[in-house]
Amino acid sequence: MMLIDVKDMEAIAIGSAIYGTGGGGDPYIGKLLAQNAIRRHGPVKLVGLDELADDDLIVPVAMAGAPTVLLEKLADPQPLVAALRSLEAVLGRKAAAVMSIEVGGLNSTIPFCTASTLGLPLVDADTMGRAFPELQMTLATLAGLSASPLAMADEQGNALVVNAKDSHWSERFVRSIIMDMGGASYLAIHAMTVAQARRATVAGSISQARRTGQALFDARERHFDPIAELLRVTKGFALFRGKVLDVQRLVDGGFSRGQAQIQGLDGDTGQSLTLLFQNEFLLARRGDKVLCSTPDLIVLVDLETGEPITAEQTRYGLRVAVLGLPCVPAWRSAAALDLVGPRRFGYALDYRPVEQVMMDH
């Protein structure tokens, strides 16, 4: 068990945004909300699964919608509590702990807000080990667990419970309710027992995010190269360095879809890299060559500071480094690639682990 206080949220926010791989929401607002909650209600116990009883109920909470709208809507702790309470009412039992559905700037920080407000521990795990744009893209789905029943709430005072037949129907209902709620929504989803969580989550992902954020802060303090430090702590690869030339973006059905063009600098001068995204960065292509694709993590960071940049924040003139991080092994099975591989997003190519692509270099 680790006690997470106001200061720890800095490293968690920045580290989560790294694994958010361009999505997962803006880290800043979520961090402020979590810090406010911790100041009022006290620090949060970050616990491992083995610190809970096997049949304890874990309820992940999250925000979903187009990042463009998530940025506009002031994240509000109350609808998250409303969603969690709605789900508890339907399940007829209380949450023993809260969890993050994904590692991402917003969705790894606001669960701390809920945990602190309710005095519940937060599980040091998540269902992706990164961020993905669609609800069913979790290791929980892969483990055969249903996302239903799930609860949704908004800042207007609306709350809905969705008990869908399967993940296809969940996604359908949730997307249209997100649109009805104005483009973003608060969710309690994928409630599971601790025993189920053992085979449906990435253990230790929140403390790993904290270590990653801390490495970045330490590098800055000691005048180390922040990007080299990031690559060390994430076991990642430097894919490209350059300047953002152009970004095309379309908000559509609760998603922010588009692509960014990056013009090479330093060793990459004269080359150009294209980043494709659907909330998260999904594909990095240099000319015809795919350097990294989902489910491996494509991370855009500031060339000087190493600070992560979301797809939403990407704009002309930013000087960036593009990093490729191997995903957790569970995402590399054939079944997993059916769920989150390049073809799932309409890219006609087979997945190759980023470390293999780098060996060809």
Next chain:
Amino acid sequence: MMLIDVKDMEAIAIGSAIYGTGGGGDPYIGKLLAQNAIRRHGPVKLVGLDELADDDLIVPVAMAGAPTVLLEKLADPQPLVAALRSLEAVLGRKAAAVMSIEVGGLNSTIPFCTASTLGLPLVDADTMGRAFPELQMTLATLAGLSASPLAMADEQGNALVVNAKDSHWSERFVRSIIMDMGGASYLAIHAMTVAQARRATVAGSISQARRTGQALFDARERHFDPIAELLRVTKGFALFRGKVLDVQRLVDGGFSRGQAQIQGLDGDTGQSLTLLFQNEFLLARRGDKVLCSTPDLIVLVDLETGEPITAEQTRYGLRVAVLGLPCVPAWRSAAALDLVGPRRFGYALDYRPVEQVMMDH
């Protein structure tokens, strides 16, 4: 208390379709389902509010969506039970009785199916005294009762609970969920206590529908004029007789909107009547003159048999009579007209009670 058996459903189905005023769904399928249920599970007790305890819970069940789709989807008793059970779970209490949300061909017959299947009584009342296209258009809304929480289910096995802030939000969520469910949905909505129902329903509307249907059967048997009998039992007015010339119809957002042109016959030869509808008939206009408008009831019946014809069934060549029936007095207050009057549907005119218009004649 009255025991409703297989045979009684004939008169209830046809009589309800009269008050369905062109909407409320097809009476035939609902009747068959109710009769099947009664054959299997036994007759239904039709009870007055004074036969129940003041704090007994009444749960209305209904189908909603575009009539075009309601006709295509085989009405299924199971999702209605699923919707009712979902709502009971959220409310934490059991229904003591079932009720119709509206008087209409489908929505007055399928609640009998649910009542018989579950062995519950059915309340001799509804929340409109007719059918209306939108969820919030009930005397319950007028009495300040919320439609939320409400439950929706479909034949796929999906079930959702909506706890909306107000009726505007309910309508918004329900419409988009109806679309997600393929254009039609099963609902448990406007649960209320018996004490609340006293000021939020039209008492006796189901037995009145039965009497109306029975009057039509009796007229046929005795070779009386069926339309004269209908006018007698409903206290209605004959507005027009003619032949349907043209029908324009658009399915849009879970509604069937359009208009029908009727060419005059008999005493109305040389004249033309326009019927405007949004699921239900809302306006009957002869030339510039509005003969009848919502909330009064516009009823289209076969010129020979007096059988009601829904807006959905209206087609070229049908020989019809158009009847105007005064609505219940509760719909004639200023607040009620704000909710269901002509302007609410975009018609720039003030409501005039049909009996006043007829006196000008």
